[in-house]
Amino acid sequence: MATGEATEDLVIYHPNREKAGSKATKAGTILLLIATAVLIAIITIGGWASLEGAQVISIFFILVFALMAYFVAKWNRGVLPLASAFAILLLVFAAIAAPGWFDRDATGYHNPGLPPSLIGMLTVILIPVSVVLIIFAMRGFAQKWNVEIEMSQDEYNRRRRSSNGNGYRHAQTSG
Numbered sequence: 001m002a003t004g005e006a007t008e009d010l011v012i013y014h015p016n017r018e019k020a021g022s023k024a025t026k027a028g029t030i031l032l033l034i035a036t037a038v039l040i041a042i043i044t045i046g047g048w049a050s051l052e053g054a055q056v057i058s059i060f061f062i063l064v065f066a067l068m069a070y071f072v073a074k075w076n077r078g079v080l081p082l083a084s085a086f087a088i089l090l091l092v093f094a095a096i097a098a099p100g101w102f103d104r105d106a107t108g109y110h111n112p113g114l115p116p117s118l119i120g121m122l123t124v125i126l127i128p129v130s131v132v133l134i135i136f137a138m139r140g141f142a143q144k145w146n147v148e149i150e151m152s153q154d155e156y157n158r159r160r161r162s163s164n165g166n167g168y169r170h171a172q173t174s175g
Contacts, residue, residue, distance in 0.1 A: 009153040016144050017075055025140040026072060032133040033069035033083060036090070037062045039126050046114030046122075050104065061090060072140070080141040084134045091130040098123040 016022055044051065044058035051058065064086060071079045101120030104111075112119065 010150055011153055011156045013149045013151060013156060014075070014145065015149060019143070022140070022143045022145060025136060025143060026075070026145075029072050029080070029083070029133070029136045029140050030069050032129060032136055033065050033072065036087070036126070036129055036133060037065035037069070039122055039129065040065070040090075042114075043119055043122050043126070047101070047112040047116075047119045049110065050112040050116075061086070075145050077141060077145040080137040083137040084141075087130040087133045087137070091127055091134075094123050094126040094130065098127070 040058055040062050044055060044062070048055060065083075068079045068083045068086075072083070098120055101116050101123055104116035105120070
């Protein structure tokens with residue numbers, strides 16, 4: 001390409017985003033991030049009276065996981081290690097908190113909005129969901145969603161025609 005040529009007809013193509021495995025990993029990661037945020041929300045709302053100041057931390061986790069789901073939906077690979085780190089932290093919190101919720105299911109304790117045994121079960125469910133989220137996020141990070149190929153619009157169209165439209169659907173114009 002000549003150096004004096006205008007760059008207006010250049011497109012940026014992300015080949016790794018078109019693979020079926022990448023799409024499945026992205027969808028699974030988004031689903032797990034949303035499921036984690038929903039589980040935390042149910043646990044927080046159901047045990048609001050018994051959380052004793054931890055409501056702020058729970059709301060923070062809900063917002064962070066929802067925001068990370070949004071960024072993963074936009075193919076942002078940078079939040080995937082952060083999602084794994086927060087999932088590890090949440091896994092530790094859930095493993096420590098779960099027995100306490102089951103202990104509250106005895107006489108003499110003030111019951112929160114939901115039965116303590118149900119909140120304990122949701123907290124236990126949060127543990128494997130966090131483990132699977134860690135696996136999916138790291139798998140997505142290894143798929144290198146950020147790889148870009150810069151090509152002219154003509155080359156992009158030529159490759160798209162030669163591959164019968166497979167693999168070259170979402171190019172971005174550079175500029």
